[in-house]
Amino acid sequence: MKIGKLRHKIIIQEYTATRDSFGAEVQNWTDKASVFASVTPVSGKEYFAAQQWNAEVTTKITMRFITGISPKMRVLFDNRIFEILSVLNFEERNIELNLMCKEVVPDG
Structure with missing residues (x-):
């Protein structure tokens, strides 16, 4: 892994559930790690569904290994x-992780 390519700061979040003051379950995204990574678009496609055009991009994020x-x-x-x-x-060497990701487009 070439360290110079890890030039993008990313935040990895996990979904957690907590209880509010009324005892109801509240679900939030919380930060797990902030690391430097390489962010590279790999493929993209456009398709027509539900009466509208949609786009989807697959992105590979490369970072140092963390458990x-x-x-x-x-x-x-x-x-x-x-x-x-x-x-x-x-290579199962616990040195580098490749995350295959899809960009999420917010509603609205």
Whole structure:
């Protein structure tokens, strides 16, 4: 891994559930890690569904290995949100992680 390519600051978040003062469950995204990574678009497609055109971009995020990263988490980068589709431990050496992600477009 070339360290110079890890020039983007990303935040990895996990979904957590807590209780409010009334005892109701409140679900929030909380920061798990802030790391430097390489963010590279891999593929894109456009398709027509539900009476509208949609675009989808698959992005590969490469970072140093840290434990506990899973597809249940998401990545924040440059005011954008990426859903983690898969977590790949490159060559199973616990040195580098490749996160295959899909950008989430907010409603509205």
